[in-house]
Amino acid sequence: MKIKDILKNVKFEAEKGTSSLDIGNVTCDSRAVKPGDLFIAFKGFAQDGYKFIGQAVANGAAAVLAERDFDASPAVKKIIVRDTRLALPVIAANFHGDPSKKLKMVGITGTNGKTTITYIIESILRCARKESGVIGTINYRYKGKEIPAKNTTPGPLELQGLLADMLKAKVGYAVMEVSSHSLDQGRVGGILFDDGIFTNITGDHLDYHKTLKNYFKAKAQLFDMLKKGGAAILNYDDRKVRTLAKKLRSKVITYGLSKGSDIRAVGLEISLSGSRFTINTPGGNILVETKLIGRHNVSNILAAVAVAYHEKINFKAIKEGVETVTFAPGRLEPVSAGQPFKVFVDFAHTQDALYNVLGLLKDVARNKRIITVFGCGGNRDRTKRPLMGKTACEFSDRVVITSDNPRFEDPADIIKEIELGVKGLFNNYDIVADRRKAIEKALNGASADDIVVIAGKGHEKYQIVGGEVHPFDDCKVAREIIEGARVRGPGSRKNR
DSSP: OBHHHHTTTOOOEEOTTGGGOBOSOEESOGGGOOTTOEEEOOBOSSOBGGGGHHHHHHTTOSEEEESSOOOOOTTSEEEEOSOHHHHHHHHHHHHTTOGGGTSEEEEEESSSOHHHHHHHHHHHHHHTTOOEEEESSSEEEETTEEEEOSSSSOOHHHHHHHHHHHHHTTOOEEEEEOOHHHHHTTTTTTOOEEEEEEOOOOSOOHHHHOSHHHHHHHHHGGGGGEEEEEEEEEETTSHHHHGGGGTOSSEEEEEESSTTOSEEEEEEEEETTEEEEEEEETTEEEEEEESOOSHHHHHHHHHHHHHHHHTTOOHHHHHHHHHHOOOBTTBSEEOOSSOSSEEEEEOOOSHHHHHHHHHHHHHHOTTSOEEEEEOOOTTSOSTHHHHHHHHHHHSOSEEEEOOSOOBTSOHHHHHHHHHTTTTTTOOOEEEOOSHHHHHHHHHHTOOTTOEEEEESOTTOOEEEETTEEEEOOHHHHHHHHHHHHHHHOGGGSTTO
């Protein structure tokens, strides 16, 4: 591909003759450079690609794009831009043929619910006989292919490459989670959406955004990226999100349990086995019965239905699609190993998400004890730690505070900050820093008909300690402990 086509709509400076150069591939990874490639010395938050220009040149880069001049042989074409962060998304879209213009694009942002909504939309589209691909927290998947997710929203080159591959595979819809980081950093620049969902806004990622106002502003950028005729789909139950309805120039569709919602749930019946309700839409009503538990999942279903309604999916496919989904991995995922009590693994890692899960269980399982295991991630938003502690103790009969992904923080220091929200207010908690031992304590302390919630890591198959990634799967660990206790015999479980 000619450099002039790769750099379309990018302001740059280069010596004469550069524009006609043929490029084999474009990359920001100097290690991946092959002869004839364009290397972009991308200036990120953790690394400055300028430092790796030498390695890229040594590997055969035909051209290097950077923000300032550098030393290289005359054979290497130098391309200088003002800001690589702004240039990269445009370059990525150009190189991969701007696939978002040809795909039906659905973007989902908000603090909670994004992953579950992707699964519901995917199921509805499948029932409508429409091919879809998903880019999200758990994986990137389409046409039987699954790629482990490094980030909720990948970088521009990888993202545009995925969309281009979906297009080649004749996928019609691309459904993607759009993180606040990716919006703020311009990773999704150059993508246009047919449908943009904003689920809710609560305190999270304030280590990065600093204020809730900045966090909200970053997420709201999604609606600057709608196609002509695209719809902004807003959670009417969230007061802050609802304010966008009067500010946006695009078509707005609201959803929620509140009066005034365009897509609304009525006649709600919630139990531990699922939910039953009627969805009112401007085009008619749909009665659904779902295995998904809780009001927050009702909200997730409504968001997905709003997309389906805007995309003119028939009601039969919507109903079938909603009712087919039993759970999203790590989102109130049941663990069953023959134990006489219920175990759920959930990704809840914010105060609001924990409240949704525990408040729901407290409401629908009034006479059952709730035992909660949770921790907070290291080197992340510290303001939510005491709030999560308070919520866990308030809505649980017993809490085991433990480690999550401590990263480069001491787990004991994280736990102390969690304890600030409970010390002197509650006495229904224990501290067990080792996560496996904490889960074991909760399970060994459970009696028949109790509910054990293991929160914070959900679908994750690892634990990050320092700079090392260790295998750790909450579902697997819980199952091993339960099965081990059964092998040891009925006398081995405490409080039974």
